[in-house]
Amino acid sequence: MKLRKLLFVQVLVLVGVGFLLVPTSVTAHGRFFKIQYAAKFVCGLKSDSDINRVLRGAYATAINIHNPKNESIVLNLRLALTFPPEGLQPGEVSAPIEVELGPNQALEVDCAEIPDSFFENPPQTTYTKGFVIIESPKSLDVTAVYTSGPSPQNSVGFDVERIQGRNIRVYH
Numbered sequence: 192m193k194l195r196k197l198l199f200v201q202v203l204v205l206v207g208v209g210f211l212l213v214p215t216s217v218t219a220h221g222r223f224f225k226i227q228y229a230a231k232f233v234c235g236l237k238s239d240s241d242i243n244r245v246l247r248g249a250y251a252t253a254i255n256i257h258n259p260k261n262e263s264i265v266l267n268l269r270l271a272l273t274f275p276p277e278g279l280q281p282g283e284v285s286a287p288i289e290v291e292l293g294p295n296q297a298l299e300v301d302c303a304e305i306p307d308s309f310f311e312n313p314p315q316t317t318y319t320k321g322f323v324i325i326e327s328p329k330s331l332d333v334t335a336v337y338t339s340g341p342s343p344q345n346s347v348g349f350d351v352e353r354i355q356g357r358n359i360r361v362y363h
Contacts, residue, residue: 226356228325228333229271230254234302235318236343244274245320249343253301254323254354257332258292264329265291268300270309272321282321285309297332330356 232252237245258264267289272282288309292298300323306313325333333356339348 226327227359228354228356229322230335230354233320234305237318248341251302251338253299253336255299255334257297259332260329261294263291263293266327269324274320275314
């Protein structure tokens with residue numbers, strides 16, 4: 192009986208170690224992406240008065256990405272729009288943009304880049320919402336800074352959020 196329990200525990204340990212050694216995702220370039228961050232953004236001037244959505248005003252988002260490691264990291268950035276379109280229609284998703292961050296380097300994605308840097312033909316609107324999606328093989332420091340106000344000259348709201356990463360698995 193003791194031998195059977197010992198054998199069972201050894202099998203569980205080996206299986207557990209095997210799961211730890213399997214990468215969670217792989218890109219076409221052979222890089223392993225294990226962590227995904229999805230940072231919400233709201234950008235532009237909302238001029239209509241539809242109070243069932245976001246109130247009229249000026250909105251800006253700056254997403255900051257920092258590599259805390261002592262080695263360079265190649266990460267992918269994508270944009271997933273939630274507005275436009277309207278209603279229960281899914282928005283466009285951009286092709287990934289590959290960026291390399293050296294040790295302790297940081298970059299910012301803000302409303303000046305959203306959505307123009309991500310789409311060949313960006314939506315022609317003064318107001319957009321969605322997610323900046325960041326995929327990295329290592330953990331990063333990701334924060335989003337949100338400002339809002341009744342007009343671009345009068346900011347009254349300010350918030351900083353730390354964006355949590357999650358492990359992802361991509362099947363090919």
